[in-house]
Amino acid sequence: MRSTRTLEVGTGLFVLLGFAALFFLTTQLPTSGLKLAGSTAGYHLTAEFDNVGDLKTGSPVTMAGVRVGEVETIRFDSHSYKALVSLRIDPQFDKIPDDSDASVQTQGLLGGKYIGIGPGGSDTYFKDGGRIELTQSAIVLENLVNKLFATFVSKDRDASGAQGSGAASGSDK
């Protein structure tokens, strides 16, 4: 009788553990998963960005390369058509000047996005619920290339235009 009981309890535990593991894998790993990381202590700041790129919930917030907090939520503001990012800053970093700026930056060449805070010069510091006014959006590589290309094209045109007008006037639009 005792051994049947052990058997049943053991098998039950095994099957439950197995399904718990499967449940964890199917629900927690894909995007919808709960956040497992980190604490919830600290204070919150918000910042509006024109474009956050592929910034994600949980991405780090850094100052001078040192992690000071993390991205808590990213929402779309349907009035200003901007991304509203809420940051959680760890409690020990409570001396961030309230005219600091925030920018979306990239780790390494292919790394994920993070938010870098550049300190301002103000004597007053951010409080919980503060708002970072100065923001710089994520740099979209395609746009950058487009701009660069456009500069080249216009320079090229200027150069050829100058030559053209020098050699034979009026042929150039």
Next chain:
Amino acid sequence: MSAVRVTGQLALFLLGLLAQCGPALARPRLVVQQIYNAGARSLIIVMLSGFFVGMVLGLQGFDLLQRFGSEDALGVAAALSLLKELGPVVTALLFAGRAGTSLTSEIGLMRATDQLNAMQIMAVDPLRYVVAPRFLGGVIAMPLLAAMFNVVGLFGAQLVGVQLMGVDRGAFWSQMQGSVELNDVWEGVVKSCVFGVACSLIAVHSGYTAEPTAEGVGLATTRTVVASSVLTLFLDYMLTAAFL
């Protein structure tokens, strides 16, 4: 020629076994006993191995990704390699060594001591009462074992990557959740189900067809490990190719 014959034997054996699986399920007690033997008792070794495999992944992955300055992708790298390859394959190899051998020697010894013949004389089908429950137990246990291997491995990778190597914890999990899709998880589950069928089938078959001598049982046990391992790795390649 003998390889062809063994393949044919295996296929016929599988058909006969599948036909007996329904009746075997009608006696869940026997199946539960075998899930306990094959699954619950392999739990420690599978979780321990998973933990170390995860830790190695964390270490190697970190070293590699650091060279490209993208160590935040460690979570993705560890999760995908565990889910899609290491979890199902290593679990199947451990299963073949831990549970497969005991299935083979148990059934082989029943054969050697004429227990199977005695059953047949009493008009009790040994396929139904001895082999099918063991087969089912293995098939059910394998995906569960692989899932636990994956979860423990992930936490092993996190332990090394985040706690020791200093990858950002938020980046580790959020990049992983951003890049792993449900299909990746299912791929691992399907693989481990297939491996479960293959390994259990080989284990019970080589026990059932073992020479009824002490030497024969020993040979059959060795054959189980070798055949299961090779078949697992071969099937892994086929399944990976099919899923890509």
